């Protein structure tokens with residue numbers, strides 16, 4: 014018999030914050046670089062291309078005693094029926110004996126762990142004097158990116174938000190994002206000042222930015238090579254499936270390139286199209302970010318380099334985050350334990 018704990022979004026929100034996500038993802042990347050974490054190949058299937066699909070990202074975090082998977086199902090017709098467009102479910106298991114430990118609402122963790130990844134790119138690869146952040150993409154994931162950067166990068170205090178699909182500045186949506194960011198910082202006990210503004214001109218905003226996060230589902234690049242000034246760091250977060258690309262291939266070719274997982278980056282991450290076009294080769298990837306965190310590879314080596322971090326999302330982020338949420342939930346008596 015095995016007892017599995019089932020954790021809802023509300024359970025997780027009580028015990029897991031943006032700071033927890035940053036610490037968990039940093040630890041997961043480090044473990045991967047040290048040979049204790051593995052991302053297994055992603056499984057993807059379209060039920061109806063462009064309408065409904067699912068992917069399974071799985072892996073092991075040996076030093077944390079876990080393996081597991083996250084299943085993300087996307088059904089675009091769901092909102093019309095009053096259902097969520099995305100269902101995410103994570104299963105974590107004990108790697109000593111295979112016993113299932115917990116089944117978690119993955120959506121409650123995905124935004125936080127994805128924000129953590131984008132922010133860790135800036136923390137480890139951005140210039141030390143970086144102050145201005147541009148976020149390209151003003152959708153569901155964007156607030157998590159902003160909150161994580163403000164939590165992980167104390168020098169950044171000015172945020173500009175641009176929607177590449179619109180001609181006007183997304184004022185109302187950015188006001189909503191500010192509320193969400195403030196709530197996430199408050200939940201993590203972080204009290205800091207910052208300004209956040211909506212902008213309409215992406216090119217001009219790139220010219221002011223020290224760090225850029227791209228978080229759109231674009232399949233045509235939204236950031237051009239000649240918009241970006243020397244010394245800028247770019248965390249590319251939106252491209253997580255074959256065919257998506259947010260920055261011009263020429264910008265990859267001009268940058269020092271880092272990834273969360275080499276194999277996934279060139280098959281379904283931001284670098285996939287640039288490699289297929291021949292603008293870059295896999296050998297141009299300097300390192301996985303975990304290797305920089307573990308002190309096994311160099312990050313930025315001068316203030317005028319452009320650095321790119323391609324994070325398409327790997328299971329070790331979810332496993333490390335889920336472990337923290339699970340252990341805290343057990344301590345707090347949250348969730349429902351079910352005998353299987």
Ligand SMILES: NC(=O)c1ccc[n+]([C@@H]2O[C@H](COP(=O)([O-])OP(=O)(O)OC[C@H]3O[C@@H](n4cnc5c(N)ncnc54)[C@H](O)[C@@H]3O)[C@@H](O)[C@H]2O)c1
Pocket residue numbers: 123127150151152153154155176177178179228229230231232233235250251252253257324325326327
């Ligand atoms: N790397 C990861 O780990 C990870 C995790 C979760 C989500 N994602 C990806 O992040 C991206 C954004 O997710 P979201 O939930 O915030 O999306 P969303 O639909 O809520 O928002 C997307 C934003 O991008 C803009 N946009 C939409 N289509 C565009 C296009 N073709 N070109 C340029 N801009 C466009 C929208 O106007 C909006 O501002 C998606 O591609 C999603 O799959 C990645």
